[in-house]
Amino acid sequence: MTEDIRCEEVIERLLEFLDDEIDSVTEQRISEHLAHCRACFSRAEFERRLRARIAESGDVQAPESLRRRIRSLLDRY
Amino acid sequence: MIEGRAEAPRERRAGASDEVRRRFFEADVERLMDRLFGTALRLTRNRADAEDIVAETLAQAWRRIGTMRDRQCFEKWVFRILINTFISDYRHRRAQPAQDALDSDDELDRFSLYEQVHQPFLLWWGDPERQLLDKFLREDIDHALDALPEAYRVVVVMVEVLGFSYAETAGTLQVPVGTVRSRLNRGRALLQHALWRQARQLGIHGAHARGESR
Numbered sequence: 001m002t003e004d005i006r007c008e009e010v011i012e013r014l015l016e017f018l019d020d021e022i023d024s025v026t027e028q029r030i031s032e033h034l035a036h037c038r039a040c041f042s043r044a045e046f047e048r049r050l051r052a053r054i055a056e057s058g059d060v061q062a063p064e065s066l067r068r069r070i071r072s073l074l075d076r077y
Numbered sequence: 078m079i080e081g082r083a084e085a086p087r088e089r090r091a092g093a094s095d096e097v098r099r100r101f102f103e104a105d106v107e108r109l110m111d112r113l114f115g116t117a118l119r120l121t122r123n124r125a126d127a128e129d130i131v132a133e134t135l136a137q138a139w140r141r142i143g144t145m146r147d148r149q150c151f152e153k154w155v156f157r158i159l160i161n162t163f164i165s166d167y168r169h170r171r172a173q174p175a176q177d178a179l180d181s182d183d184e185l186d187r188f189s190l191y192e193q194v195h196q197p198f199l200l201w202w203g204d205p206e207r208q209l210l211d212k213f214l215r216e217d218i219d220h221a222l223d224a225l226p227e228a229y230r231v232v233v234v235m236v237e238v239l240g241f242s243y244a245e246t247a248g249t250l251q252v253p254v255g256t257v258r259s260r261l262n263r264g265r266a267l268l269q270h271a272l273w274r275q276a277r278q279l280g281i282h283g284a285h286a287r288g289e290s291r
Contacts, residue, residue, distance in 0.1 A: 015265065019236060021243050046191045046206045051237055053210060054268070057219050058238035060115035066128045070106065070135050074099060077139055 005029040010040045018047055102142055105151050106135060113159060119234050120163045122223045133166060134159040156239050157249050160231065164250070186262055190269035212281040213272065221271035229264030236261055 005026075010033050016022045017030045034041045106113075113134065117127035138155050145151060194206050225233060231250065235241040236257075243261075247254045 015262070019243070042195075042206070043191050046210070049207065049210050050190070050269075053213065053218050054222065054233075054237045055240075056215065057222050058115040058119055058234065059111050060118050062110045062114035062131070063124070063128065066114060066131060067110065069128070069132050073132060073136055074103070074139060077136075 005033050007033075007037060007040055010034070010037070011043060014040075014044060014047060018044070018051065098142060101148065102139060105148070106155075109152060109155065113155070116156065116159060116234060116238060117163070119219075119222055119238065120160075120231065130159065130163055130166070134162045137162065153241075153245070156241075157245075160235065160249050164231070185270065186266050188266040188270045188273075190273050193273050209276060209281065213276070217272065217275050217279075221268050221275065224271050225264055225267055229260050229267060232257055232260040233264040233268060237265075 010017075010030055013022060013026065013030065017027060022030070034044055110131075113131050114127055117130040117134075118124060121127045121130060134155065137158050145154060190209075191206055194209050222230065222233065232246060235246045235249070236243070241249070243254050243257045247257045250257070
């Protein structure tokens with residue numbers, strides 16, 4: 001069990017934690033905190049879900065015209 | 078005679094390897110095509126421009142495919158080309174200067190959609206935060222992303238949509254990691270603020286908001 005971390009610090013560093021951009025000791029402390037703090041867990045889940053919705057925005061069916069263009073481009077080279 | 082026999086297989090090998098390379102390239106590109114187009118669309122906010130950016134990206138990738146050593150790295154590599162193509166070509170063609178980062182604004186930088194919606198007394202029997210996210214249409218999220226100034230939009234797209242690390246984002250954009258962090262924070266806050274504004278305009282915020290007027 002690592003040293004406990006306060007809710008304020010968890011919220012402060014939550015996005016870096018979700019981005020996997022945090023040192024391993026802090027990551028462990030935040031993971032343990034989220035396992036027993038319902039308020040912070042709820043906030044983390046919200047941010048995760050929002051992130052998943054944002055990621056969907058980068059997936060748009062490419063038009064057939066673009067596929068044809070790429071094929072003809074490859075044929076030329 | 079001997080030389081002639083030796084040449085023929087070499088030519089066949091070269092031809093076959095080009096064919097294999099193209100087959101692999103096309104398979105990898107097809108797998109990524111919707112994400113390439115979607116990412117380009119989020120960056121350019123325009124379908125015709127997005128097609129141009131993807132075509133230019135793949136032309137460059139195909140020209141440089143010989144430098145690819147590990148096919149596992151293809152995805153990151155090709156998206157890095159896409160980002161660079163957007164930043165250089167697109168900006169030049171449109172003669173659009175990069176939008177400067179906005180001045181720091183602590184209150185805005187700390188904006189949290191969750192805090193706007195969260196109702197502690199509903200903790201055990203309601204979930205207005207989740208309901209809000211479920212009510213957003215795909216186009217609501219697209220509009221909020223598209224409304225971000227370019228400096229923030231690029232970073233948010235790289236980290237949240239493409240899953241680039243801060244260091245990869247900084248390396249591709251040739252800015253310090255600290256700049257990526259601050260633009261990401263601001264970009265996320267602006268994005269959440271835009272979503273909150275939309276939620277209020279559409280009357281979709283809160284657990285019992287359906288009947289609310291605009």
